[in-house]
Amino acid sequence: MRVLKSRREIALLRDAGRIAAEALAWAGRNAAPGTTTAQLDAGVEKIIRARGATPEFKGYHGFPASICASVNEEIVHGIPGPRVLREGDVISIDVGARYKNFVGDTAWTFPVGEISPAARGLLDACRDALFAAIRAARPSGMLSEVARAVQELAERRGFGIVRDYAGHGVGTSMHEDPQVPNYVDEQMLRNDVLLEEGLVLAIEPMLCAGSGKTRVGADRWTVSTADGSLAAHFEHSIAILADGVEVLTLREGEVFSHA
Numbered sequence: 001m002r003v004l005k006s007r008r009e010i011a012l013l014r015d016a017g018r019i020a021a022e023a024l025a026w027a028g029r030n031a032a033p034g035t036t037t038a039q040l041d042a043g044v045e046k047i048i049r050a051r052g053a054t055p056e057f058k059g060y061h062g063f064p065a066s067i068c069a070s071v072n073e074e075i076v077h078g079i080p081g082p083r084v085l086r087e088g089d090v091i092s093i094d095v096g097a098r099y100k101n102f103v104g105d106t107a108w109t110f111p112v113g114e115i116s117p118a119a120r121g122l123l124d125a126c127r128d129a130l131f132a133a134i135r136a137a138r139p140s141g142m143l144s145e146v147a148r149a150v151q152e153l154a155e156r157r158g159f160g161i162v163r164d165y166a167g168h169g170v171g172t173s174m175h176e177d178p179q180v181p182n183y184v185d186e187q188m189l190r191n192d193v194l195l196e197e198g199l200v201l202a203i204e205p206m207l208c209a210g211s212g213k214t215r216v217g218a219d220r221w222t223v224s225t226a227d228g229s230l231a232a233h234f235e236h237s238i239a240i241l242a243d244g245v246e247v248l249t250l251r252e253g254e255v256f257s258h259a
Helices: 007-030 037-050 117-136 143-157 186-190
Strands: 067-071 074-076 090-099 102-111 167-169 176-180 200-203 206-208 214-216 223-225 231-233 236-241 244-247
Touching: 007 037, 007 090, 007 102, 007 236, 037 067, 037 090, 074 090, 074 206, 074 231, 090 117, 090 231, 102 117, 102 231, 102 236, 117 143, 117 200, 117 206, 117 231, 117 236, 143 176, 143 186, 176 200
Parallel strands: none
Antiparallel strands: 067 074, 067 090, 074 223, 090 102, 167 176, 167 200, 200 236, 206 231, 214 223, 236 244
8 A cells, every 4th residue: 555655744755865875875985896785884884873773684685784885786685795796797775764763765877987888878777777767657647657657767778677676655664655666567567656745765776787687696696697697786766746756865965967
């Protein structure tokens, strides 16, 4: 059941989103060759707790860390640990922060040092798909328009779409209705969702250089591309307002730009 948020609740979601965004930005600055994913996890947790929030992922269904750190062919839900980042890697860092019982959820895929032109093309496409989806979201619009924006950009650029995982509503729970797929099919159109004022969504395109099929690793968390191709994942949480859309997962003073 969809839960529409009041202005007060959206303000709290904005506060949580700013904390998550600040922690994510720190992780991106420090995702350098020689750094371990565990070091990134520890730094993010420290920032979140220093702001009076708690890391939403830690303990969620048993997840053992504060961030998801997914490297190269890993798409989402990678567990941080002793893995050392190397020049040319790409890393998706997903951050969730709970503040005053509301959740901020955001992710970005960062280059580690210099990356190949092919990797840069994938990251640019996935970021642009996120921006296209946010532009497509509008009050009294339909959720399928958001999904179609991701699908059309990904297909135009020649990248695979991960279909086994999706975005979601977000509020006092990290995962709320509705699901936010990155493609449109007949089932979605039959169950399409009106974008009403107060609806808050985490939009998260997941693209890859291969087929888009996935596998779950032996740790029962890490999701990777089945064919080993490179993957990317970007996420913002947004609120549908009476007169447009607000991106909630921005740092203090940051202005959303899709240029």
